[in-house]
């Protein structure tokens with residue numbers, strides 16, 4: 001797994017490295033050389049343009065320029081001011097050194113000049129703004145960014161694409177869209193979520209020093225990005241000795257006369273993700289409609305209120321059904337009512353491994369007046385419990401309904417409020433967003449995000465079904481629950497990728513994702529078992 005550090009902690013790593021004898025100037029030298037190396041690895045690089053800012057990100061650019069020149073590349077550094085006028089000592093020194101080595105410069109070019117230079121270049125290195133970027137991009141960089149993006153030249157972003165916050169993943173204005181981002185020391189959260197997902201291209205981490213790995217791990221990573229082989233531990237071993245009851249059984253509780261489809265999607269996903277036996281429990285008033293859509297899945301009718309939601313009288317029935325299952329998923333389409341709140345409370349008190357999604361989460365928010373972190377006893381269990389809120393649901397759970405998490409780091413922080421208040425290793429919050437964090441008490445794991453096709457109605461119901469299915473197949477015996485949830489997210493994303501191949505990038509519906517789950521599960525299993533045979537873009 002690759003550690004992800006908050007930007008302020010990256011600065012602490014730099015300091016720690018200086019203490020073990022790697023100076024900041026040496027780090028800058030290595031950062032520039034690493035960027036040059038990655039640019040050369042793109043191939044066919046005769047002419048390179050380096051867009052240098054006025055801080056240390058620019059400093060990396062001057063070092064890269066010198067390194068490229070030494071490799072026989074025709075290099076030009078574009079800078080807003082003369083190298084001698086740079087105010088930072090380090091950046092000025094490396095810039096002056098590069099000029100002495102023969103690197104040519106273009107100071108404060110006009111738009112036409114810059115466009116001409118970019119069109120004659122094989123690659124552009126974006127070294128305008130790095131982790132020191134704040135506020136809105138100011139001139140001239142806003143214009144330079146526009147020129148780079150419209151030039152069509154290959155772009156290598158150094159540390160972070162200029163205009164993107166490496167911490168929040170937000171790019172409020174102009175932002176470089178890179179083909180490749182060479183980021184220094186370790187991953188930062190903003191590269192992995194929100195605008196970061198669209199502008200980084202593939203990501204390469206340059207460790208810069210052999211001590212880095214250990215120091216980064218000691219710096220308390222905010223999350224860990226998974227590699228495929230990490231999933232080996234939670235993959236079910238292939239076996240032929242199976243019957244329908246040895247592959248786990250799932251109960252899905254949900255639905256209302258208003259929302260009939262959500263529990264169907266969840267139950268079908270649970271079955272396609274490998275559970276041997278799935279039962280669907282819905283309000284009795286919608287049973288005929290539901291049963292018509294699922295031939296293989298028995299549908300149980302639950303006592304129903306006048307408004308078409310599950311009533312309080314369903315509690316003993318649901319509790320009894322749950323007892324016999326290896327996992328329960330509750331929430332899809334169930335709405336929030338006195339009856340559904342009672343059912344969710346009863347399931348929380350039952351010992352069966354449980355996944356709560358959608359309205360089941362809103363029921364908890366109602367139960368706890370939107371302050372789940374103040375009611376840890378509600379979640380305290382000795383068997384697995386997975387909550388799968390998207391950003392708005394997460395906000396509602398932790399008293400931030402008006403101000404839900406707006407970035408991956410916010411999501412992780414809010415999810416941690418919940419898992420840390422509980423403190424048990426049986427609870428995981430799968431905080432869904434443009435990047436999803438599977439947050440347990442010890443670790444937050446970031447699966448590789450799936451394609452944009454996942455952003456379709458019902459997709460969350462499918463994920464809930466997959467997680468319940470995977471949980472059921474372990475019979476509650478899972479050492480690393482966050483990792484199992486991350487694997488489920490990865491499967492969800494991979495199935496959506498396969499569905500896109502059939503349905504087009506904008507044509508995918510949730511049921512198409514379900515149809516690909518079986519194939520995706522097999523393919524993922526093979527890629528995990530034989531990761532070297534896969535040359536995919538795992539860093540994206």
Ligand SMILES: NC(=O)C1=CN([C@@H]2O[C@H](COP(=O)(O)OP(=O)(O)OC[C@H]3O[C@@H](n4cnc5c(N)ncnc54)[C@H](OP(=O)(O)O)[C@@H]3O)[C@@H](O)[C@H]2O)[C@H](O)CC1
Pocket residue numbers: 010014024027028029031053054055056057058059060128129130131132133134135136137138139141158159160184185208
């Ligand atoms: N992590 C490492 O090991 C190393 C990282 N290095 C590189 O250093 C940068 C961080 O360098 P820093 O000098 O702290 O910051 P930047 O270069 O990213 O940015 C500072 C300059 O940018 C100006 N700025 C800030 N915001 C804006 C804006 N919105 N519009 C225009 N200009 C902006 C800022 O000007 P101020 O007036 O605000 O001060 C500065 O001029 C890191 O990303 C790595 O690339 C080193 O190589 C060492 C190793």
Ligand SMILES: [K+]
Pocket residue numbers: 057126127128129130157158159160161162
């Ligand atoms: K940059």
